Amino acid sequence: MLQSSIRNAIRNLGATLVLTLICLVAGVLLAITYDLTKEKISEAEQAEVNQALSEIFPSAEFMEENGYYNALENGELIGYAVIVEGTGYSGKIKIAFGICLDDTIQRVRVITHSETPGLGSKVAEDEFLMQFEGKTLQELKLRKEGGEIDAVTGATISSEAVVDIVREELQRIVEGLLGG
């Protein structure tokens, strides 16, 4: 009786040790990979931001100032660009968009998102984002709320998230930086 319970205890201890060992190896492996890729990932993310900015104002140079970018063409201000992050249906959505000098939207690009593949992910595609171009603050709402943007079928929440993120940021900038 006593012997078998001692044997059991030893076996359980062995199993615990193996699991601990595997977790330890996995943890070290993850830490090493994270460290190795950290720089590369932030480079890749910066490249994505630059790519998005150059798609918004193709021939402009960008000067960062107070968290937004001045878009300069031949030294002359042609608009502003911002990178903004907000919450979507299933995670963060990172968006870059440009503002013309008349406070309308220049172009919108989704940099990263984790919306449902095939449904919500369509808010990152041109077909949806084209609608934003030239819109004013008042028009930046989904059509069912009296605005001018059609939601993606089956992805109302994701569509609304993108519209809200852009509208709130535009409002903040129009009132704060440009109007002030």
Next chain:
Amino acid sequence: MKLQEFTKGIVKKNAVFALALGLCPTLAITTSVENALGMSLAVAFVLISSNFIISALKHFIPQEVRIPCFIVIIASLVTVIDLLMHGYSPTLYKHLGIFLPLIVVNCIILGRAEVFASKRSVSDTFLDAAGISVGFALAIISVSAIRELLGSGAIVIFGHKVVPALTSSPATAMILPPGAFLTIGILLALLRRAKVM
């Protein structure tokens, strides 16, 4: 090494239609053929490499704690692949990145680890994992082809129109969740009826 370990996973033990494993990703991502291709690649990658490791460690892992061990190995591997892909291949990451976190909860991986990899040799495990991956790919690509064709009207893969638009007013319900259940149900019934499995 027996070739049947590879071929059985394609039709006879098809992950989706015969084993009814991995139904969650099958329902969720089969809205377009492009998604199905991305998911197939990601699953094949993780399934083959994780089951390879599990098979190699099978004598080391005690029976009582095998499931937590498998999950730690699978989840770590997925995270490592996710980080490496994000850092070194941003374009591939853009297409596959959103599928990777879904794979941790894909029961095909754990299912094969438990049923096959933890009991068989490394070479058999490799063949089994490759066969199951091909079977899973065929299943989700056929489901997604039907759904995209009926639900979006055309099949577009990475910007190329493979099948041109058939109709200007497609049945949108087919790319919404009900379409997934309908397509999988009807395909399953037809395959059972034809006694393929």
